[in-house]
Amino acid sequence: MVMECAKDGLIEAVVPFGGSAVPIQNPNRHILGGKGLGLQEMGSIGIAVPPGFTLTTPLCQIYQQTNDLPTELWEEVKKAIARLENDMGKKFGDATNPLLLSCRSGAAKSMPGMMDTVLNIGLNDETVKGLASATGNPRFAYDSFRRLLDMFGDVVLGIPHEDFEEKHAALKKKYDAQTDLELNADHLMELCQAYYKVYEDKGLEFPQDPFEQIQKCVRAVFGSWNSSRAIKYRKLNNITSLLGTATNVQTMVFGNLGETSGTGVAFSRDPGTGEAKLKGEYLINAQGEDVVAGIRTPEPISTMEKNLPEAYKEFIQNVNALERHFKDMQDVEFTVQEGKLWMLQCRSGKRTGHAAIKIAVDLVKEGICSREEALLNVEPDHVKQVLHPTFPQKVLDSPQYKDNIIAVGLQGGPGAAVGKLCFHTEEAEERSSEDLILVRENTSPEDVGGMWASKGILTSRGGVTSHAAVVARSWGKPCVCGCSDLEIDAQNNIMTIKSTGEVLKANELISINGSTGEVIRCAIPTESPTVDGDFGTLLSWADEIEDSCKVMTNADSGPDSAKAVELGAKGIGLTRTEHMFFDHARLPHVRAWILHGVGIEKLCEFQRSDFRDIFRAMGGKPVTVRLLDPPLHEFTPPLTSVCESMAKELGYDDVHQLKIDIEKMHEENPMLGLRGCRLGICRPELTTMQVEAIMNAAADIIDVDPSANPFPRIMIPLVGNVREFEHQALLVKSTAEKVKKERNKNLRYEIGTMIEVPSAALQSEKIAATKDPETGDFLCKFFSFGTNDLTQMTLGISRDDAGEFIPKYNELGIFKKDPFKTIDADGVGWLLRLSAAKGRSVNPSLSLSVCGEHGGDAASIEFFDDVGLDYVSCSPFRVPVARLASAQAAL
Amino acid sequence: MVMECAKDGLIEAVVPFGGSAVPIQNPNRHILGGKGLGLQEMGSIGIAVPPGFTLTTPLCQIYQQTNDLPTELWEEVKKAIARLENDMGKKFGDATNPLLLSCRSGAAKSMPGMMDTVLNIGLNDETVKGLASATGNPRFAYDSFRRLLDMFGDVVLGIPHEDFEEKHAALKKKYDAQTDLELNADHLMELCQAYYKVYEDKGLEFPQDPFEQIQKCVRAVFGSWNSSRAIKYRKLNNITSLLGTATNVQTMVFGNLGETSGTGVAFSRDPGTGEAKLKGEYLINAQGEDVVAGIRTPEPISTMEKNLPEAYKEFIQNVNALERHFKDMQDVEFTVQEGKLWMLQCRSGKRTGHAAIKIAVDLVKEGICSREEALLNVEPDHVKQVLHPTFPQKVLDSPQYKDNIIAVGLQGGPGAAVGKLCFHTEEAEERSSEDLILVRENTSPEDVGGMWASKGILTSRGGVTSHAAVVARSWGKPCVCGCSDLEIDAQNNIMTIKSTGEVLKANELISINGSTGEVIRCAIPTESPTVDGDFGTLLSWADEIEDSCKVMTNADSGPDSAKAVELGAKGIGLTRTEHMFFDHARLPHVRAWILHGVGIEKLCEFQRSDFRDIFRAMGGKPVTVRLLDPPLHEFTPPLTSVCESMAKELGYDDVHQLKIDIEKMHEENPMLGLRGCRLGICRPELTTMQVEAIMNAAADIIDVDPSANPFPRIMIPLVGNVREFEHQALLVKSTAEKVKKERNKNLRYEIGTMIEVPSAALQSEKIAATKDPETGDFLCKFFSFGTNDLTQMTLGISRDDAGEFIPKYNELGIFKKDPFKTIDADGVGWLLRLSAAKGRSVNPSLSLSVCGEHGGDAASIEFFDDVGLDYVSCSPFRVPVARLASAQAAL
């Protein structure tokens, strides 16, 4: 059966893998899903996987549209099952030796724990007896059956898992069993009857027909794509434009058939540190969900060499083959059934930022992949993570740290987090603007919202592959998991350290160290990392990619500038001069000038000294200085703070007049008021002062070091039409030339403008064409897109006020992405592209760039690279992310 | 000599007219100026004009660029003067019978009194004697000479005219002369010497060489183009893109050669009323400036039939010929020299709005021009004028009016004005936001700023062709001139009614009736006019022009709607529902809903009743209702007004919480905050309520009158992307369909959107493509461009705050036109055009329109017509202007 698929042409509905299946050429992740793809690829390189088949993603779309699946599909499924029966020498529904199947979802992107699984399909009142006799293990048979009853009830019929758990717990109590293992076959048979009772109480029925079972499971798995928790997960993780999930039906293999069986999960390298060392856990005589659910505490993978030597050897070979095949670190699941190794799943492993960087560099060193391939294997979020704060070594050695450690758990996700204790997911979501540490016994898919909103996560149960740890690492969030010394009483908003009896209440400040598992009962200062070692190597590879956007920085001071250079910035793309105005000591002078127009010389002195610091830090690199931008009333004192002495200081006889003058400056919509170049046009002395400060600072630097070669670029903000630009540019030029003459130095400088008002974008060819009337050269050497303001004006949204409706918009899907984080390509991006084309059509050597927060956003950088911008500019700590993203965009 | 001219190709520098000159084909106003064109045209239809030549406008550009004129020009000028000498039988500079010349500016658009003139060029110490003997009139010769000395000194050398006037006054005093006429030849000879002394005192010289005189005069006239008062006039009158002025050199003829000479000005029809009756004034034995300056009080033109019968007969023939030639009412100047009539100038006459309309309709009736030509002869400003308030007849008959008339002057400009007395031009300019009546003895070009800023003008001197009256009429401002009973003491800010001794102080409220000349000492209520008679005829012709934009109106109530229909609106293009919310009685309910979400049913009732009124007034015409648009905090009480009882009324226990709730709604930039469709998305019950009110109101109307066919169009404001539109449109649709079902009526309605956010304009094809999922039809039936908000966002200017920098921007020429009055074609207009094209590309039958203030602006309507909009919508009183402008745009 083939289906028509818009992008991919004709697609087979059913794709077999494993056993006698012929591996398909160029398997497509979007059609097979990640799990289906891995199974295909493993088959193709000769790795044993339990045979099965993939029901491809277009079926999921059909299911969404029609709420059903095509009738002819089931004939195909029957044929596919017949192949499995052949390969395995068992019959599905056979009363003597039944073939059992699993049914699992698997989308193109991993959505851990979000989707549904049913195991042991094919068991019923008859076949369970056959399984018991065929395996000689009735206990196993009834344990498998009760698991099927539980999962089928939960996944297909929506019976809460807890209803089954209740019966389970009651039975254990009845027979005084501490663990599941103490329940024997009879007990489990009784449990099956109790589970049937759960169905009965709900008026529901468990189908005895194995094929009806598989049909219902397949439908349920496709339907789970649109469960609310799956939708929420995709939204949080910005997963869009997937076709849907695939469904994999696969022969069951069992890790719980005794001491020569087992099941486990492993990473080919350490996902926390990147060390080239297998890292995993397994359990003898267990099913896979026992590992993931964190119910039994698993053994480290290394001990498997001793316990299951043959299987271990083959496993190591498999893992190495997979790494070479996929050129990346692998996350695998496996089962050993009576000594025979079966690989169940492989995929690129989630990893911390540190690990991602180390693995990328190591894989190149080991000759497994090229530099370009390695760069593409590191995500911008990984780089963001390693730029997350850590506790500095000095602090780690300090008594403040050591003496306040109250508990130690597992290393769920590296990094340092400090915040207030919070015991409830919903509360964490609501208080997302605060720094919180979410504390839970363990987490489940329902908790992702609160986890996302917290600075760090602390759990008392579950290993390093538990839900909390996997999700935390994928987000780069510090996590301490399995901290069993904690007793959490969420209802009363307290937690107790069992060993000491210490009690901590909600909102107490704690620190967690995800790299060590330590929990510290106070706020520990954190440190930002530097760019060296593997990180430096990787970023240097990134910088070598041809035709990628350069990365500059937004910095307003000498120290910021120095930090940015250290992190690899090629220059300053935006210095906001207003930040220099807010200094406490300077504010009275700023205010005096604003209110009376006096004392601007004083401001010039301040700015000149600041610019000297910046030029010194930047050497000969370009320093793009934006002339004063915000409305002047931002600098006036709040009315409530106005007092007699302040009035006097500002040259007023009485408070009353000062208040009147301040009130007069109030604006209805300050974002669109008297600011930007409008200031310099209405009060030209401001522009003159700032240019004098910039140019004199450059000259001062050369006075001290004649070899210095400072490079100011003077940027005019909020230009809306060509006449505004011309007015200010000519004033900048004449002032700069005057200083050059006065200082008798051939200082370099450039003049350019921000493009941040829609009308400027629409008329960019005029702005770019402005000529210096004296030399005939272009006056405007660069455009820098101010995407913050451009977004506000193009979308008509004041960012300050958007909080009232953006959450609703996100909920309704009106914004696919936050337009203030990732450039709105259809509107704002369209304008930007138009402006760039218009500007370059007039002056092909016009420099084009972006300053504003989008300059540090990977998805936006991809867009900017496509437009052909020369550089992006972002805050110092985003420089490394931008360097990587820019290389990736160019690759 | 020819010059290269960008638009017009090769242009002759010197173009002769009159006498032996061969009239040129298709004379070009831009090259010859208005005066030069008139002289050419008069020559071509055989009307006698004093021969002369025009120095064309490209010379003015050369003069501006080089500050000089080409040398070869002067050879051409010499040749041109030689022709005049031949034609007139006199020699320029001849000591016995000298030819005298005038030199006058004349641009393509009339700029009355703005530009310079020098008469009697060619006189010097020798030729004046020759003139004296040739005419036998030494008094005339020396009077002419002293006038030349005065004008040359003023225009060419910048000696203040007052310096000469001082000498003049002193001489009259010395010889005890009451009037100029009492000065004899000897006195005037002495005056010439006194004038020479004025030159001497300044270290300046009067050139004796006649050719040097003409050269300097020509230069001065071209230079006067960039005098500050000329620049200011052009700015106030929005005169742009002229090449410059032409200069006309012309043989002098004299109206002051005795009782068979005279000079005058006339309109071919009454410029105040439009009556088909020659209207003018003349003076026997006088020069032209005596008439215009209002120094001597002239005689009505009708008496000329008796005093200068031959000349009068020819004059009447000329005027009729000119009217037929130019197909318009003419404003002419003439001189009779010793019985011989010379026409000096003709042009389309400035007129009041009432006159323009009557003349246009009459000219069609008289077969002089077509309806289309007549429509083009009426300016949108004329229509605006007749929509200016007048005093209603009832009031004119009332004692309040009659008993308070304190003086009667001449009818300078019709219409009624009420305002505070103001005696100073500069003050009037500064207080332009207030309603002021400017009171002056007379006005001069320096006063135009203050005249513009005032509601009306009152002068104590000067006739109906005085500067004050001419300018006032051209602007449609009420003016009472020549009110000689007033004694104005500007220094002390008072005026006295001489006959009664009444004293009025600055800022007292008065009314003036420009249609009667009456001045009333109180504020008289005014009335808005209606569309009937000639006005109605003209507008009906306008409506008949094919392919012109329809005109709809912005109206929020039944009475407004009725008024708009009366003024010719074809429907409502914008009903702002928020205006219904501000009603005093409703506000508590509005607030209760905003703050607590309760009682929306009450609001629904209010709105339903309002909509019924509107539907009733509009019959079956479309009624476009915009869903609620402003931020909700606009409806909350000001914090200062919050009190205990208000809190109780709004359901609060204490004032404090109410204040907190109000403060929480504060927005930084409300224009870009939670408003427009964002309201309906966050609080969908609002959209539901409004649609229910609209649809139920429509059903109510039909219940009363089953033949009624109300036509609501529901408009969604502030849409930024297609998903916002879709969300609201589907909600509107489902609600409307629900009401249709409930009321069991097949109510018509349409859904559409405003395009006022740049991003919506950029993605219009997506919005236009939105389909109704049930019917597959387009959901969006119309776009209405909200050019107010679109301008604010595209230019990044908050209109509320622009006052702080717009004056500076105007001064610097950064805005050529106020973008909030006339659409900014380069930016906002570009977006609008793009959006229109995108919308129509998807749905060719998409209705396109404009609501917002640009919809009533003639220049903008021309743009909208070009884009191909279906209709414009403007306030009721602008509907007639828009009807005319729309017809003109389509012609």
Ligand SMILES: [Mg+2]
């Ligand atoms: Mg900005």
Ligand SMILES: [Mg+2]
């Ligand atoms: Mg609007």
